[in-house]
Amino acid sequence: MKIIEAENLKKDYNGFSAVKGVNFHINRGEIFGFLGPNGAGKTTTINMLTGLARISGGRVKLLGEDYTRNHKKAQAMMGIVPDESNLYEELNGWENLCFCGALYGMERDRREKRARELLEQFGLEDASSKPFKAYSKGMKRKLTIAAGIIHEPEILFLDEPTTGIDVAFARQIRNLIVDLHDRGTTIFLTTHYIEEAERLCERLAFIVEGEIVREGTVEELMREAQGENIVNFTLGGDFNEVKKEFKAVFPDYGYRIGRDSVISVHSPEAFSLLPLVQFFEERGLPVYEAKIARPSLEEVFVKVTGIELKKMQNQKEGRG
């Protein structure tokens, strides 16, 4: 079931098109990722979906109901975690959570119970009475996520949740995202970390310069990028001794000799492993490992967008 549908969604700023008519949907219960470089239109899209930016064209639906011109009803079902923590610096963790619950009309008992649960779930009980300004960056991000889900939203928007925080906290936050997903929360995630998208998301869209250049499940995207089938064999002998025979027996297969006795066999068609394993074994070359080589999502992204990932990450993290 589709929870969010964006149809030909556009955003113009004084003649500049930040988002150029994107179409996508998010299924209930899935983690949908928006992957793209700085300035691609990720945050603008989130802002349009959540009501922080006016929509210049197209429409958005929540559970089939058009809310393009009236976000207020839809906002009750949304949790939003922006790319920078936006809680109140002078309030402590507990007060921030309770205040955010109150903004969604939660009664005192319910919001206090929920705040206690979240502080425990996010490992922030000991910091609950500290002012938010005294939190580390990772703790701030965790509390901001907790504030985003205090009212148990149908869908959670996470804008670059792990950008700029250390590895340990980033790992904790990824685990929290998986945990939220396991509990049934639909998640819209924007990120520029390809491995994060690959690990967390069920479906992905690549957005570049305000346009979705590719969309699909991780499997679909990888399949598209895979030009040929490759299997890497780790052998217990010298392949050079049998390579002429190999060519004669398997004329349609190509091969590359790699390091450490690894032979990559490739073919445009899918192939069966058994004849190959038998071939090597019968010629005294034991097969220690046979591994199907798949392109990484990184390769897919680079192939589709032409953008170098390292450059994209450095740009986002302000490293030039």
Add this chain to the structure above:
Amino acid sequence: MKTWIAFANILMKDMRNYYLKPPNISWGLIFPVAWTLMFFLRSPVAVEVRDLLPGVISLSILFGTTSMLAVTITFERKSRSFERLLLAPISLNLLMLAKTSGAIIFGMVNAFIPVVFAAFLTSLQGINWLMVLTSVIFIAITSTFLGLFIAVSVSQVFEAQTFSNFFRFPMIFLCGLFIPLQDLPVFLQPLSYALPLTYGADILKTAVNDNGIIPVPLSFLVLLAFSALLFAYSIYNVNRKWIS
């Protein structure tokens, strides 16, 4: 969705975090005392406290409300915590009313501090207290919405202060608070009548000393019109600039 819970919590948070902080309470006490003393010291003739009261009440409200609201909203905008309010499922009108209610209450409390001081110095008999209370409410609302108008017109905290003074200081001298309107140069009088505080101060003059010159119902109507206009324009600006 129980919107009153959101409204009440925004109001209570603002009261706790901004308005009930010691510096603001002391501001509310020092400001009227300073103004009263200034007139006592500078006036060549004996000054009657009761004559000063409408002016000091008006200024206490004006400065209290505009300073606080303009600065707090600009500050929350800068720290992005205001975004959290914009993302809450409550209407923009209700949100802005919740944000301004704290300032209105603060302005009303500020208004009665000079009254308490005056009670020790002069007789307050014969004052129309109902009219004082009503005018204080109206002045507090109009001044707060002026603060809101300032807050949504600027983007930096220092700009909010400067822009506030652009409106406040002319009002001190042009609203008949300390210089009667009829004594102002003729070319300045139309400007006086274009300022909301002129009407609020005049109601207070009628209520305290029965020497106002503008019909009271007209003054209330004008204050109401200013409030509606400032609020509507502020909402328009929020929609145009902050949800762009």
